[in-house]
Amino acid sequence: MNIACIGTGFVGVVTAGVLAKLGNTVIGLDIDAKKVESLKSGIVPFYEPGLQELLVETQKIGLPAQAGNLTFTTDYETAIKNADIVMIMVGTPSSPDGQADLKYVFAASESLAPYLKENAIVIVKSTVPPGTNQKVREIIKGKTTVNFEMASVPEFLKEGTAVEDTLHPDRAVIGVESDRARDILVELHKPLTTNVVIMRPESAQMCKYAANNYLATRITFINQIADLCEANGADVQEVIRGIGEDKRIGKHYWYPGLGYGGSCFPKDVKEIAAYAHSVGESESMFIKIDDLNEKRIPKLMAKYDKLVGGFAGKTVAILGLSFKKNTNDTRVAPSLQVIPWLLEHGAKVVATDPKAIEEIKSLLPPSVSYVSTPDEATSGAHVTMLLIEWDEYMGLDLAKMASSMQDPKYFFDTRNQYDSAKVISAGLNYKGIGR
Numbered sequence: 153m154n155i156a157c158i159g160t161g162f163v164g165v166v167t168a169g170v171l172a173k174l175g176n177t178v179i180g181l182d183i184d185a186k187k188v189e190s191l192k193s194g195i196v197p198f199y200e201p202g203l204q205e206l207l208v209e210t211q212k213i214g215l216p217a218q219a220g221n222l223t224f225t226t227d228y229e230t231a232i233k234n235a236d237i238v239m240i241m242v243g244t245p246s247s248p249d250g251q252a253d254l255k256y257v258f259a260a261s262e263s264l265a266p267y268l269k270e271n272a273i274v275i276v277k278s279t280v281p282p283g284t285n286q287k288v289r290e291i292i293k294g295k296t297t298v299n300f301e302m303a304s305v306p307e308f309l310k311e312g313t314a315v316e317d318t319l320h321p322d323r324a325v326i327g328v329e330s331d332r333a334r335d336i337l338v339e340l341h342k343p344l345t346t347n348v349v350i351m352r353p354e355s356a357q358m359c360k361y362a363a364n365n366y367l368a369t370r371i372t373f374i375n376q377i378a379d380l381c382e383a384n385g386a387d388v389q390e391v392i393r394g395i396g397e398d399k400r401i402g403k404h405y406w407y408p409g410l411g412y413g414g415s416c417f418p419k420d421v422k423e424i425a426a427y428a429h430s431v432g433e434s435e436s437m438f439i440k441i442d443d444l445n446e447k448r449i450p451k452l453m454a455k456y457d458k459l460v461g462g463f464a465g466k467t468v469a470i471l472g473l474s475f476k477k478n479t480n481d482t483r484v485a486p487s488l489q490v491i492p493w494l495l496e497h498g499a500k501v502v503a504t505d506p507k508a509i510e511e512i513k514s515l516l517p518p519s520v521s522y523v524s525t526p527d528e529a530t531s532g533a534h535v536t537m538l539l540i541e542w543d544e545y546m547g548l549d550l551a552k553m554a555s556s557m558q559d560p561k562y563f564f565d566t567r568n569q570y571d572s573a574k575v576i577s578a579g580l581n582y583k584g585i586g587r
């Protein structure tokens with residue numbers, strides 16, 4: 153199939169690469185010429201495992217005289233005129249009232265409309281509130297006389313495993329208005345998954361909000377349980393093992409910590425809360441979830457401050473600056489709240505990360521020192537805080553760390569990755585979450 157992917161952000165690039173790998177002819181479009189030039193030479197402006205290789209493979213970079221089936225352009229006519237399927241995957245920043253700002257979705261709709269092919273299917277893949285397709289349809293109709301259909305196919309990929317998630321999704325949710333669009337989109341997704349759930353576009357859009365908000369609620373839930381465990385000597389990891397055996401609850405995606413971050417959950421919870429308000433649901437639980445998540449880090453830092461006898465004058469080693477492992481994305485990363493808190497309370501901060509040091513530097517005060525290894529960070533520190541469970545931080549030499557740190561030699565394991573007994577026997581003080 154001929155496919156146009158509008159927007160070469162995270163979802164756009166991964167989707168374009170994967171659809172091209174399946175043998176489709178794909179054109180990725182972005183209005184940012186610098187980005188397009190970079191993608192044409194196979195260079196991805198962010199770190200995502202396997203993505204660069206996918207772009208090199210599908211564009212056949214380095215293989216002269218062979219055109220790949222993925223190309224990039226800044227020109228709407230080039231991208232749209234032959235496309236059977238047009239996917240809108242542009243950003244939807246939050247507006248001041250918390251709702252999704254759809255200006256880029258609408259601008260893309262207006263730009264693509266004049267070049268649309270007869271019977272093309274226009275898919276809104278950006279996360280948007282239900283009802284957006286109607287507005288997009290009206291915008292396109294104002295600029296074309298061809299027949300076209302609207303559809304909604306939300307994306308469920310995770311950063312850090314985006315290529316794998318797109319190649320092997322748990323399911324494809326396809327929101328369509330006709331049997332024809334259903335058949336075409338089922339066919340398109342067949343090489344990826346046969347677990348296809350067909351519904352109307354509004355339901356597909358709600359699926360995306362429901363999935364992300366359920367997961368964010370689940371994280372908030374286990375964080376609350378963890379806090380209760382701390383009050384009574386229970387260990388939340390044992391509680392997770394116990395409840396996970398209940399098939400209705402399940403064993404996965406239970407990592408208590410500093411709260412959820414990244415570019416999606418914080419934004420999607422605020423959006424659904426604002427959306428609920430806009431349709432008259434003022435008692436929405438999502439307002440509370442958002443509030444609890446916002447307050448989580450200051451609450452835990454105040455607790456840690458007491459444990460170490462005050463952070464003032466202490467050196468703190470921070471391990472992990474991105475919002476999670478295997479990405480250099482720092483949007484709503486715990487480090488962006490933890491480090492300013494420590495500096496405001498008189499601590500000196502030495503930070504490290506395998507991929508995100510350059511990305512975080514401009515977002516933090518200049519007094520933060522950066523080093524390239526955990527050994528350098530922890531040597532001489534009074535406190536070590538593991539914020540992100542990068543593989544590089546999983547087998548730390550605890551005895552070496554203990555001998556190079558200064559009293560009170562506290563190890564805050566905010567991802568519950570270490571066995572507390574082992575940490576303590578190595579000569580460190582240990583504090584996990586909910587244990």
Ligand code: UGA
Pocket residue numbers: 279307308309310311312364367371405406407408409410411412413414415416417475476
């Ligand atoms: C999330 C969803 O998982 C994807 O399905 C969705 O497609 C994506 O948002 C999106 O809307 O684009 P992502 O933000 O990449 O993906 O990352 P997650 O791995 O889900 O983690 C989100 C945040 O929750 C991170 O801060 C993570 O540390 C935190 N988290 C996750 C926990 O605190 N505990 C957990 O058990 C799991």
